[in-house]
Amino acid sequence: MAGVVSSLVILVILLKIGELFQQLPKAILAAVVYVNLQGMVKQFTDIPTLWRRNRVDMVKEGELVVGGGWGLVWVVTLISTLLLNPDLGLVASIAFALLTVIFRTQMPQYSILGQVQGTDIYKPTEEYNQVKQVPGLLIFRSSATLYFANAEMYADALAQKSGIDVTEILSLKKKQKEDTLRKERKDAARNEQEMEPQSQSEGNTEVRMGEGPQPGPAPPHTIILDLSPVNFLDTAGVKTLSNIQKDYGKIGVEVFLAGCQNCVIQSLERCGFFNETVTKARLFSSVHDAVLHSLSLH
Template sequence: VKEAPILWRLSPYDFWTWIVTCLGVVLLSVDYGLIMGLAFSVFSIIVRTQSPTSSILGRITGTDLYKNVHAYDDIEEVAGLKIFRFEGSLYFACAENFRESLYRKTGVNPRRIVQQRRRLGEKYARVTATSDASTATVKRTFTRMSESEKAEAAKAVGLDWPRVPVQHVILDASTWGYIDYVGVRALSQAIQEYRDIGVAVYIANPKCGIRACLERSDFYEKNRYDIIYVSVHDAVLAAQFDQRAALRKSEQQLLSASSAAIKV
C-alpha cells in the first residue's frame, strides 16, 4: 500500500491494474482477482497502443540530432518542413489516430485545404464568369492552372488563396514496430493527400520489418522508392535540396516572365 503513490506517479495504468487486482482478491478470491488483474492489464495495453503519443521534432543547434521540440530548450524546427514522430506501431487500431495526429501536429490538414480551395475555385468561377465564358468554362480553366497561377488569379479578384506553410513533411518511422495492411493504406492515403496540395512526404529510418511490409504491399505502386531515407537528417538534407531547386526554378520563371514583358 505504501508503494501505491509511487506506482501512480510511475504509471496510472499500472496503478489501476494493481487496484483492480487487489479488490478482486479481497472481495472475491485470489484466482478471480488475478484473472481480473490480467484482463484489466490486457485492456490497458490495448488502449495505450490505440492512442500512442506523437510529437514534432526539431534540430538541436549545431548537431544533426532531432528531438521533441517541447522537450529541449536549445532546439528549433527546420524552416519549410515538419518532422513528425508517431510513438507506436501503425496498424488497424490506430491508423486513423495516426493520420489525425499527423494533420493536427503539423498544422497542415490537406483535406481541409482541398475543401477550401475547391470552394474558392467555385467562388472564383462565379465572380469571373461572363456572357462569353460560363461558370463551368471558367472553372475548368481555373482547374488547369498551377497553384501559383491560381493564387495570382484569385488575388486579382480579391480572393485569398489558401497557401501551405511547408513544402515537406518527414515521418520519423524509427519508433514504428509493426505495420499492417490498414496501416499501409493509411500511410499511402496521407502521402497522397499531402501530394494533392503540393507537399512532399519522406519516410525516415524505418526498421527492416517495416520496409519489408511496404515491399510486400502495394505501397510502391503508388509511391516512389526515393521517399525512404536512412535517417531523419538525410531526409532533411534532401528536402532542403528540393526546396532550393524549387526556388531557383521559380526565380528563373520570374526572370523569363520579366524578360518577355520587357520585350513586349
C-alpha cells in the first residue's frame, strides 16, 4: 500500500506540480535529489561484506528492493543505467535478473535424505551425521523446482546419488538370461542324444560361460522423491518423472512421490502422468507417510 501511495504522489508531481519547479536553480534540484538518495548512496560501503556473503544474490537481510536492499541485480542496473540510457539500462537489468534465476535453477543441490532417529524428520545425509538412511529406501530431493532447464540433470543426479545404473542392470539381466537359455538348450540336446558327459575341455567352456559380471549390491526396493521444494512442473518435468517411474520399474524398484503441492498434482494430471499402472496411490503428503507405507509393504 505504501508503494501505491508513493507512486501516486510521484505521478501527481510529474503531471501537475512539476511546472512549479521550472524556475528553481539546478543546484536546489540537485540537493533535493541527493537528500532522497543519500541513504541508498551510503550503502555502497556494504558492497564488500555483501559480496563475501553471497556473490550471486549479494542480498542484504533477504531484501532485493531498489533503495531498500542491495543485490547484484541492483549493481548491474546501476552500471547499465550509467553507461546506457535509463530505458536500455532497465531492460538490461531485467534480462540479467532472469538469467540469474535460470542460472540458480540449473545448479540446485541434490541430496539423499536420512531419518533423524525416532522422529519423522528427514535431513540430507551429507550435512548431518546423526541421520541414517532407512534400510531398503532411497529418499531423493532437489532444492529447486523441476522444469525443462534442469529436468535431465534431475534424472542424472538421481542415478549418480543412488548408484543405480538402470541400463547396466538391465543389460546384466539380459546377459544372464541369455546364458541360462543357452545352457538349457545344451542340456536338452544332451538328454535327447543320450550323450556321455562332455569332455573336460567342454566342461571348462561351460563353466566359463556361467561366469560373467556378477550383480552388485541389491538396489533399494523403493525410491521416494521429495517434491516439496517443487512449486511448478512443465511438460519436460512431468516426462522426466514418467521416465523415472518406467525405468526403475523395469528393475523392480517402486517410485513414490512425496510432498507434492496442489499445482504440481494438477500438472501431473494434465500431462497424463497417471495411468492404470501409475496411480495416485503413489502420492503421499509427506516423506514420512511414504516411508511408513513402503515399510508396511516390505
